[in-house]
Amino acid sequence: MRVGILGAGAAACGAAAQLSIMGHDPILWSPSGRSIAALAAGEPLRATGAIETSFHPRIAASAAEAVLGTDAVMLAMPGYAHKLAFDAIAPHLKQGQPVIISSHASFGALYLARLLAARKVSVPIIAWGTTLTTGRKASPTEVAVNSLRSKIDLATVPESASPEALALCTTLFGERFVPREGLLAIALSNLNPQNHLAIALFNLTRMERGETWGQAENVTPAVGRVMEALDAERLAIAEAFGVAVRTIREHYAFSYQLPVASIAEMNAELHGRGKGGFGPTTLESRYVLEDAPYGLLPTVLLGRLVGRPATLHEAGLTLLSSAYGRDFTGENDLLPALGFDAMTREELAARARDGF
Secondary structure (H helix, E strand, O other), rough: OEEEEEEOOHHHHHHHHHHHOOOEEEEEEEEOOHHHHHHOOOOOOOEEEOOOOOOEEEEEOOHHHOOOOOEEEEEEEOOOHHHHHHHHHHHHOOOOOOEEEOOOOOOOOHHHHHHHHHHHOOOOOOEEEOOOOEEEEEEEEEEEEEEEEEEEEEEOOOOOHHHOOOHHHHOOOOOEEOOOOOOHHHHHOOOOHHHHHHHHHHOOOHHOOOOOOEEEOOOOOOHHHHHHHHHHHHHHHHHHOOOOOOOOHHHHHHHOOOOOOHHHHHHHHHHHOOOOOOOOOOOOHHHHOHHHHHHHHHHHHHHHHOOOOOOHHHHHHEEEEEEEEHHHHOOOOOOHHHHHHHHHHHHHHHHHHOOO
């Protein structure tokens, strides 16, 4: 199958590598084109680590080219680029052409559904709770893949498209997908924002000074306790909405093939295996710039909607805004475009089920 991938970072290149291994035809698109210039010039893309391959992906010169003639479209960009990407592809999507969001953030699936409804076009929008791979770009032509996740939650808008979505994702990426009970479950299944909050906040000076530091080895018992307390807030909100989501311990076990223990112990085991990875070396990190406005803020708002305050999430959002000298609550461009503040719990549930 031919798959247009919006993005050229680690998640996009990791997905492209897996598609290539599975016998499919990935096409990469970057809005600026800078990060894929070497690939466009004919150099191969090399994946190392959990995925080992070297191949020549197709390169799209525009969002329209990444969409037209493809069997599916996949968005693998930071949350702050999702609205830009949705606006770019919405005019070109055809009836029934699947769109995968890896990973889903800030109810972007509903924003895309509304854009398409204005054109009287309906497509299965597939929201993943996390990315296919973890890792980072080692160079413009190499992606270092730390792990290939064994379980990925998915849901669709509309919900009736779930069986079709499961079959498609399995064909593209293998048997690793778990259908969840709707978009609200996916919205509360992405653990990156809460985990990155604790990791970034307690290592902020390391990031600011550009130090090289091991991520898993610095999830000490104190940091691990904060991560588990943040997780308890998320689980309470999910319970209030009546949806089942994995715990942080289950997430670590499935993502990294670890025995279940405390989060500090699981990170120590990950570090001991030499797979603990490295933390951000700059304040200009998605751990904050993406996850604060597009991950922490939606959780805070969902907590308010069901009377389960996400106190730690909100405190972390406030502290990061203070440290960066900017208001991260005002940087989310998806929720205002949806009119999220005016939605009732019942309206949100209906939109998450049926779209627009």
